[in-house]
Amino acid sequence: MLVDGFGRELTEIRVSLTDRCNFDCVYCHNEGLGDTRGPMAPRDEEMTTDEVVRVLSVAADLDVQAVKLTGGEPMLREDLEEIVRRAPEGMEVSLTTNGSFLPDRAEGLVEAGLERVNVSQDAVDPEAFAEITQSGAYDRVIEGVDAALEAGLDPVKLNMVVFEGTAEYIPEMVDRVAEREGLRLQLIEYMPEIAGHPEWAIDIERVHEWLAERADRVETRDMHDRKRYFVAGDEGEGMVEVVDPVENEMFCDNCHRVRVTHDGSLKGCLNRPRVHPMGELTEAEIRAAFHEVVADRVPYYGEFMIEEDGEWVRNDEYVGEQLVVEGPSLTADDD
Ligand SMILES: Nc1nc2c(ncn2[C@@H]2O[C@H](COP(=O)(O)OP(=O)(O)OP(=O)(O)O)[C@@H](O)[C@H]2O)c(=O)[nH]1
Ligand SMILES: C[S@@+](CC[C@H](N)C(=O)[O-])C[C@H]1O[C@@H](n2cnc3c(N)ncnc32)[C@H](O)[C@@H]1O
Numbered sequence: 001m002l003v004d005g006f007g008r009e010l011t012e013i014r015v016s017l018t019d020r021c022n023f024d025c026v027y028c029h030n031e032g033l034g035d036t037r038g039p040m041a042p043r044d045e046e047m048t049t050d051e052v053v054r055v056l057s058v059a060a061d062l063d064v065q066a067v068k069l070t071g072g073e074p075m076l077r078e079d080l081e082e083i084v085r086r087a088p089e090g091m092e093v094s095l096t097t098n099g100s101f102l103p104d105r106a107e108g109l110v111e112a113g114l115e116r117v118n119v120s121q122d123a124v125d126p127e128a129f130a131e132i133t134q135s136g137a138y139d140r141v142i143e144g145v146d147a148a149l150e151a152g153l154d155p156v157k158l159n160m161v162v163f164e165g166t167a168e169y170i171p172e173m174v175d176r177v178a179e180r181e182g183l184r185l186q187l188i189e190y191m192p193e194i195a196g197h198p199e200w201a202i203d204i205e206r207v208h209e210w211l212a213e214r215a216d217r218v219e220t221r222d223m224h225d226r227k228r229y230f231v232a233g234d235e236g237e238g239m240v241e242v243v244d245p246v247e248n249e250m251f252c253d254n255c256h257r258v259r260v261t262h263d264g265s266l267k268g269c270l271n272r273p274r275v276h277p278m279g280e281l282t283e284a285e286i287r288a289a290f291h292e293v294v295a296d297r298v299p300y301y302g303e304f305m306i307e308e309d310g311e312w313v314r315n316d317e318y319v320g321e322q323l324v325v326e327g328p329s330l331t332a333d334d335d
């Protein structure tokens, strides 16, 4: 297993299959990859099916236990089912999607071996949803969530970005997961680092306090030190997890993920712009790039950014750093 200089083991990868999307959410950070707007046709720079499968296979050799397929909108890839089917034995395969294509494909994805899905749903009100996502697909998303549950995906997590445009819908979303078995809610703190508009953020501590009152019990997940609140519903209980990475050193101290960009580079941190190309995506080059990116990984808050006089500023050590790291050297230790 690869471990970085801060003792953080690499256990998960997030593969962006495309940077295209059929939605245009006002807050989108697109996993740090730039704009999602533009033509919907597949782009030449996207990794092929074989290339994605090769990256997963090398990751599995390096003891990476789980992969999250994301984007852009990963369901724009027609080969998604094939990628899931060909993922290495024993690696947990999950998907984060806007849900609009799930009604027709949830069953096929489960047959291919998909184990979990996270579906973005920011509001319970179709008008607010249309305003946020700049698309009218609310009904498709709700149908998509139902299709995922019916296909046997468990849990289905609803991803809700918490910012001033959505905060009022939190109580109804919490009720939704408390009342429907199989559903969970992730309240994702709005991240302005890439998306801009810091004025949209709301104080996530107030959300924690509200949940602590509403919940029967609270647990802390190892990954990112995230809090999970268990809330009672009519038929059992629902779980609400808070994803609060902004200016949170504990979150970054417990980060065990690297990212693969749609065009075949590795990225050690969502917020840090630096990428490590994986060359022509031969197994040796992919393996060398994994070694390099893990050696180069640092916690974003607490190391790349440090707090001075109550302000977060970039650590002098990383000012002016090279954004693209030269291709993998192929000399990395092959252990
Ligand atoms: N800063 C930061 N944000 C993250 C990280 N992981 C997830 N997030 C935020 O959470 C969003 C949703 O991620 P998902 O992959 O759907 O959910 P997850 O909770 O990370 O994954 P699972 O619980 O494993 O399904 C991301 O798009 C980010 O906004 C991370 O490592 N760093
Ligand atoms: C970039 S999207 C890609 C997958 C898919 N298109 C979707 O929307 O689920 C992944 C997740 O990032 C979240 N997200 C996007 N921009 C964000 C931001 N600025 N702050 C916090 N979360 C954000 C979305 O809500 C979504 O749950």
Ligand code: SF4
Pocket: 021, 022, 023, 024, 025, 028, 029, 030, 036, 071, 072, 073, 097, 098, 120, 133
């Ligand atoms: S659906 Fe996902 S990728 Fe598309 S714009 Fe919204 S958050 Fe971004």
Ligand code: SF4
Pocket: 224, 245, 251, 252, 255, 256, 268, 269, 270, 271, 272, 298, 299, 300, 301
């Ligand atoms: S180091 Fe922090 S900001 Fe970077 S990916 Fe990990 S949790 Fe996110």
